[in-house]
Amino acid sequence: MSAWRFERHPRLGSGRTDGRRWWVRPGRPDALPGLLTAAGRWRPVYGPPDEIDGAVIADAETLIDISALDAVRSVAPESGVVHVEAGCTWEALETTLGRRGLTLGPVPRWLVGRPIAETLAAGPPARPSPRYGDVTDGLLALRAALPGGLTNCAVSPRRATGPDFGRIPVGADHRAGLITDVHLRVWPVEPGRAWRRVRFAGWAEARAAALAVLADGIRPAWWCLRRALRQVSLDMQFDGPRLDRQAERLDALLAGFDGQADPPEAAERFADTRLWRPGAGPTVLSAVQHVAGPDLAGAVEGIPRVEVWDLRPEGATVHVAREAAAPPPDGAWADLAERVFAALDGAGEGGR
Amino acid sequence: MATPTPTAIRDGLRSIVGDRMSTTPPDRTAYARDLWPRTQLDRLVGDPPERPLAVVWPTSPEEVAAIVRLCAAQRVPIVPFGAGSGVCGGARAVPGGIVVDLKRLKRIRRIDRAAMVVEVEAGFVGERFERTLERHGLTLGHFPSSILCSTVGGWVAARSAGQCSSRYGKIEDMVVDLEVVTGDGRIRRTARAGGLDWNPIFTGSEGTLGLITAATLRVHAQPAARAFRGWRMPSVAAGLEVMRRTMQAGLRPAVMRMYDSLDTLLVGSKDDAKGGQLGRLKAIFAGTGQVDALKQRATRAALASPRLLNFAVDRLPDTALLVTVTEGSEAEARRTDEAIADYALAVGALDLGEQPGRAWMAHRYDVSYKQSKLYRAGAFVDTFEVATTWDGIQPLYHAVRRAVSAEVLVMAHFSHVYPGGCSIYFTFAGTGRDPADMRRRYARVWQQALDATVARGAAIAHHHGAGLSRRSHMPATHGEAARWFAALKAACDPAGILNPGKLFAPDDIPRAEGGR
Ligand SMILES: Cc1cc2nc3c(=O)[nH]c(=O)nc-3n(C[C@H](O)[C@H](O)[C@H](O)COP(=O)(O)OP(=O)(O)OC[C@H]3O[C@@H](n4cnc5c(N)ncnc54)[C@H](O)[C@@H]3O)c2cc1C
Numbered sequence: 001m002s003a004w005r006f007e008r009h010p011r012l013g014s015g016r017t018d019g020r021r022w023w024v025r026p027g028r029p030d031a032l033p034g035l036l037t038a039a040g041r042w043r044p045v046y047g048p049p050d051e052i053d054g055a056v057i058a059d060a061e062t063l064i065d066i067s068a069l070d071a072v073r074s075v076a077p078e079s080g081v082v083h084v085e086a087g088c089t090w091e092a093l094e095t096t097l098g099r100r101g102l103t104l105g106p107v108p109r110w111l112v113g114r115p116i117a118e119t120l121a122a123g124p125p126a127r128p129s130p131r132y133g134d135v136t137d138g139l140l141a142l143r144a145a146l147p148g149g150l151t152n153c154a155v156s157p158r159r160a161t162g163p164d165f166g167r168i169p170v171g172a173d174h175r176a177g178l179i180t181d182v183h184l185r186v187w188p189v190e191p192g193r194a195w196r197r198v199r200f201a202g203w204a205e206a207r208a209a210a211l212a213v214l215a216d217g218i219r220p221a222w223w224c225l226r227r228a229l230r231q232v233s234l235d236m237q238f239d240g241p242r243l244d245r246q247a248e249r250l251d252a253l254l255a256g257f258d259g260q261a262d263p264p265e266a267a268e269r270f271a272d273t274r275l276w277r278p279g280a281g282p283t284v285l286s287a288v289q290h291v292a293g294p295d296l297a298g299a300v301e302g303i304p305r306v307e308v309w310d311l312r313p314e315g316a317t318v319h320v321a322r323e324a325a326a327p328p329p330d331g332a333w334a335d336l337a338e339r340v341f342a343a344l345d346g347a348g349e350g351g352r
Numbered sequence: 353m354a355t356p357t358p359t360a361i362r363d364g365l366r367s368i369v370g371d372r373m374s375t376t377p378p379d380r381t382a383y384a385r386d387l388w389p390r391t392q393l394d395r396l397v398g399d400p401p402e403r404p405l406a407v408v409w410p411t412s413p414e415e416v417a418a419i420v421r422l423c424a425a426q427r428v429p430i431v432p433f434g435a436g437s438g439v440c441g442g443a444r445a446v447p448g449g450i451v452v453d454l455k456r457l458k459r460i461r462r463i464d465r466a467a468m469v470v471e472v473e474a475g476f477v478g479e480r481f482e483r484t485l486e487r488h489g490l491t492l493g494h495f496p497s498s499i500l501c502s503t504v505g506g507w508v509a510a511r512s513a514g515q516c517s518s519r520y521g522k523i524e525d526m527v528v529d530l531e532v533v534t535g536d537g538r539i540r541r542t543a544r545a546g547g548l549d550w551n552p553i554f555t556g557s558e559g560t561l562g563l564i565t566a567a568t569l570r571v572h573a574q575p576a577a578r579a580f581r582g583w584r585m586p587s588v589a590a591g592l593e594v595m596r597r598t599m600q601a602g603l604r605p606a607v608m609r610m611y612d613s614l615d616t617l618l619v620g621s622k623d624d625a626k627g628g629q630l631g632r633l634k635a636i637f638a639g640t641g642q643v644d645a646l647k648q649r650a651t652r653a654a655l656a657s658p659r660l661l662n663f664a665v666d667r668l669p670d671t672a673l674l675v676t677v678t679e680g681s682e683a684e685a686r687r688t689d690e691a692i693a694d695y696a697l698a699v700g701a702l703d704l705g706e707q708p709g710r711a712w713m714a715h716r717y718d719v720s721y722k723q724s725k726l727y728r729a730g731a732f733v734d735t736f737e738v739a740t741t742w743d744g745i746q747p748l749y750h751a752v753r754r755a756v757s758a759e760v761l762v763m764a765h766f767s768h769v770y771p772g773g774c775s776i777y778f779t780f781a782g783t784g785r786d787p788a789d790m791r792r793r794y795a796r797v798w799q800q801a802l803d804a805t806v807a808r809g810a811a812i813a814h815h816h817g818a819g820l821s822r823r824s825h826m827p828a829t830h831g832e833a834a835r836w837f838a839a840l841k842a843a844c845d846p847a848g849i850l851n852p853g854k855l856f857a858p859d860d861i862p863r864a865e866g867g868r
Contacts, residue, residue: 033832079741080600080772131602140741140772148862152831156739157770158522159811160511161818161826162855163561163840164552165833171549176836185772188600215573217684219602240602242691249683294467313468314528314570332540337547339843344835 004049011038012062016049021057023049025065029085029180032145035064036178044174046087046115066117069180072096081140081155082186086117086179091276093184098278102186105132106222106237107276108309117179123171128310128317131219131239138185142166144177146344155183175341190239193221194247195267198259199231203297206232209257210311216253218246222275225308227300234259235267237275292316356426358405361450364426365408368418372409372456383407383433383451388441388821389734392727393794396787404431404445411456413531413539413565419452420563421537424847431851432559434506435477437498439735440819442510442558442854449849454505457565463488469528471568474505490571493520496815497719505564511556513815515716516606518599518769519679522815524555526569532562535845539565553840558817559851561844575679578606579689582708583674583701588612589746590699591672592766592774596742597695599771603688607677607767609712612749613668614763615779648729655731655761655783662757674701675712731783732790736801740810741773748808749776755804756780756797768814775814799824818855827860838862 004016004023012035015024023045026032036042043060045052046067057063069087076082077100084093090111094104106129111119120135120142128134141153153166169176200206206225213220213236221239225232238246254261272280292299293315300306300318310317358375365373374380380403385391391401405428410416423430429449436443445451457473460481464470470490472481478499485491494514496502502512508530513522520526529543532554540562542550554562585591591610598605611619654661674696678688693703726733740748745766753762760782768775780797784790802825805812812818812825827834838861841848852858 076741076743078596079743081741146832146835148835149832151833151836152829153833154809154811154829155741156811156814157741157772157774158513158517158524158739158768158814160513160522160556160813160815161811161822161829162558162837163554163556164524165830165836167549167552168833168836172547176548176839187602187771215681217604217680217687242687245687294464312570313466314464315467332538333542333548333550334546336534336540336843337545340548340839343839343842 009038018049021061021063023063023065025068027068029069029143029145029150032064032178032180033147033149035062036145037147038062039064044117044121044178046118064178066178066180067115070115073181075100075102075186077102077186077188080186080188081183083155083181083183084116085181086120087115089113089115090119094276095278097186098189101189103189104138104184104186105129109274109276109280112276112280116182117174120170120179120182121172121174129220129222130214131221132187133185134310135184136167136170139166139170139182140185141183142169143180143182144169145180146177150180151177153183157185172337172341176344191241192239192243194238194243195264195271196236196238196247196250196254197233197262197264197267197270198254198257199228199233199262200257200259201231203232203300205258206234207296207311209254209259210234211313212253212257213250214312216249218250218253222271223309223311224270224274225296225311227304227306231260233262235270237267237271292318356428361405361422361426361428364422365406365419365450368415368422369408369410372411373406375406377403379407380404380445383436383453384445386436386438386441386443386819388439388444388819389723389732390441390791390794390821391444392723393732393787393791396727397791402445402447404449404451406450407433407453408450409453409456413457413533416452416454416457416563416565417533417537417539419450420533420535420849423450423849424535424537427847427849429849429852430559430563432505432509432563434475434503434509435498435501437502438506438510438817438819440510440813440817440821442817442819442851443506444820446852449852452563454563454565455503457505460484461566462568463490463571465490468571469568470571471529471566472504473566474503474508474564476504478502478504478507485571486574489574491574492526492569492571494523494526495716497717500717504567504569508555508564508567509558510817510819511815513768513775515609515767516677516679518608519604519606520572522768524552527551527555527567528570529568530554530564531566532564534562535847535850543568556817557840558819558854560855561840561850563850575606575681575685577682577685578677578679579685580706580709580713581676581689581692582704582706583676583696584704585610585672585674585696586700587670588672588749588766590701591674592742592745593699594674594692594695594701595766595769595774598688598692599769601691602771603691604680605676605688605692605769606679607675607709607712608692608769609676609765609767610672610674611765612672612763613670614665615765616671616673617668618763619673651726651729652731652783655781658760658782659758661761662753665761665763673704673708675708677709677713726781729783730790731781732794733779733781734794734797735816736778736780736798737775737814737816738778738805738810738812739768739773739775739814740808744808744810745774745776748805748810751804751808752776752778752801755800759793759797759800777814820854823853823855823857823860826856834860835862 039062066087069085455475457475462471760780
């Protein structure tokens with residue numbers, strides 16, 4: 001039986017308590033600043049308290065459940081912008097968009113079940129796509145609740161009004177406020193889709209071929225480099241209206257590299273295991289992402305299961321299937337960040 | 353703490369940089385301002401900007417750090433100065449402060465072809481930087497009209513946009529890593545940072561959180577091919593539709609730039625300053641035409657009736673010139689050009705061939721760094737760039753025009769095109785009974801234009817920054833985010849010496865509660 005019972009808190013309103021902490025579930029973003037003021041040490045959660053891992057909420061006085069803040073507030077197809085509350089999950093959003101012929105671009109299966117606020121607060125999630133960009137590229141505006149009120153943000157593809165304030169809560173683990181709603185860029189679902197797989201002798205060859213594709217202005221909707229048997233395979237998905245022309249150009253380009261083409265269906269099947277499709281569940285492929293420099297071969301040396309989705313000339317995001325040591329953050333900066341968070345919460349309380 | 357004497361500051365600075373400093377009146381006058389047009393009006397009114405106590409030219413991040421430590425200890429404000437091409441007062445001197453000119457930090461530290469990044473010091477002037485990259489077969493892809501008179505540090509500090517931003521992004525899209533000196537006098541690198549993502553914090557901070565001493569930026573191979581074109585659009589709306597469809601199809605043209613009716617007339621006009629009215633107007637706006645006393649009077653008289661002028665402009669045929677440049681590999685440049693043609697022909701546009709694109713390219717830096725001749729004619733001119741999403745572009749265009757049309761003649765072009773929207777670049781010109789009246793009108797125009805932009809939920813700046821000219825509307829634009837700024841300021845600039853009063857007015861910065 002649940003230890004949590006409903007009660008009325010003098011400042012938080014009605015919620016549940018287990019005697020040590022409170023659980024509240026606001027229905028509107030503008031209720032949040034008041035809650036944050038009254039909440040003491042708070043922690044955002046996404047669901048009822050009995051379903052939450054105890055370690056996550058160990059020292060919280062108030063659990064603010066934002067799972068009810070999950071409305072897709074508006075979709076502007078002409079501008080390609082969706083306004084959505086941050087308790088909404090990625091696949092719920094993609095499902096809603098799909099009904100209107102729109103998409104966020106490829107959504108990795110490991111984001112399935114996860115709310116937008118959670119993934120953004122944990123750091124820019126990798127949704128690498130040469131064609132559609134990553135999540136922060138598509139973050140046109142972000143609002144957060146602070147104890148004094150809500151932040152504001154003009155919805156614009158680009159701006160120049162000081163630092164990019166909308167990026168401050170991204171990766172800040174809710175210590176710079178609670179993300180309430182975001183405007184994200186969405187795209188029309190393209191009429192066609194095609195796949196390619198090419199295998200290369202090693203990482204260096206695969207990387208060179210992939211970067212040549214980018215340099216030629218060809219933008220796969222998704223790609224993945226990974227070790228397959230003794231080789232490195234490059235799988236690609238293309239979306240677009242002119243796929244025949246893209247494919248022709250791509251094949252001509254890749255012919256200049258020493259690779260071996262596999263049937264496109266192999267790439268399609270593999271993409272289905274990695275990207276969310278309606279009805280698909282989550283995968284637990286990648287617990288760890290880390291950022292590598294241009295020496296990709298060196299960065300993945302000795303790691304048995306590794307996939308690279310985000311590849312640019314200057315580096316790559318490497319997904320590793322087992323725990324691997326991420327480089328430690330610079331102490332001086334961590335200290336500066338702590339000063340920012342301290343300046344924000346004053347009394348030393350606030351979200352963590 | 354007692355206010356430090358100018359002599360104490362001078363001696364302290366000299367111990368750091370030796371002779372690379374000045375307290376002479378000409379230097380202090382030259383460094384009192386940037387190119388904010390309002391400063392010119394202030395001068396005409398007899399209210400010139402305050403001069404700094406001293407100007408310093410450090411040559412290394414270590415010297416910059418030592419200067420910051422000295423100023424922090426003595427509570428002396430610092431204004432970082434790139435090339436002073438800013439148009440918002442961001443580099444305007446602060447009373448009792450010094451100016452740190454970063455142009456002597458001008459080394460390229462590293463060109464890494466494998467990673468396609470370049471590490472460059474902040475004072476490198478744009479055009480020289482691009483020429484150096486060109487020699488290596490590379491490009492940054494950042495071509496602001498002010499490329500001849502702006503620095504890498506100024507670009508990053510003010511979140512600048514180049515003419516090819518649709519392909520390469522704005523400067524914030526190019527930053528991989530920054531080296532900054534924060535208000536505690538420490539040299540830090542953002543790439544090794546923890547806790548927060550510091551690149552988007554320092555980019556756009558306009559010298560209020562730290563002095564940028566170097567940047568590592570993404571670069572690209574020089575494009576192998578370019579295609580140029582001009583289109584006569586049947587209407588502004590049709591042109592916007594073509595721009596939107598192009599970007600949402602995932603294409604990346606280098607330039608898509610469309611002029612509204614008046615701007616189209618001026619761009620397309622063949623008559624020069626000696627000839628027709630249009631040519632003269634064009635030359636005057638650009639600040640290049642010869643303006644004798646008679647023409648000055650005529651210009652002033654015309655601008656004295658802005659309502660009438662705008663009424664006439666509103667009755668011009670609703671056609672618009674769209675200029676496009678596509679580039680990349682031969683295949684990509686052609687592919688993109690052909691795709692744009694499909695969209696343009698579908699809305700009934702007329703293909704004007706290569707000439708408009710080539711002409712634009714040839715004159716792309718023909719903006720004047722000199723003050724516009726309009727000031728000599730007893731009038732003023734300024735520009736105002738805003739941005740929003742596609743569904744808001746036309747309403748924003750009309751709202752801003754409506755808001756200011758009783759005060760000034762206004763025209764615009766649409767550029768910096770992205771999948772989600774674009775920017776509108778307004779140019780306005782007006783006059784007044786005397787300099788004081790002009791300055792009041794100028795202030796009203798800015799207030800009205802910014803009000804109209806905020807009311808539509810659009811971004812009040814696309815690439816010129818906020819400085820002093822837009823700070824009045826920062827609270828309305830950002831709401832509680834001002835608390836983030838306060839917290840960042842308390843952490844990064846505990847002595848409050850870095851470009852104080854810029855971005856946010858002091859009264860609009862909430863008190864940061866914690867801090868150490
Ligand atoms: C004719 C003309 C055309 C222009 N066209 C464009 C254009 O196409 N695109 C565009 O984006 N802008 C344009 N501008 C505006 C201006 O050139 C940009 O804002 C540019 O980025 C400023 O660079 P700067 O080196 O001159 O900086 P400055 O004007 O010296 O400084 C700008 C701001 O940044 C701060 N700053 C400068 N350097 C540093 C540093 N190293 N560290 C920390 N803070 C610093 C200053 O304190 C100030 O607040 C134009 C201006 C003019 C006059």
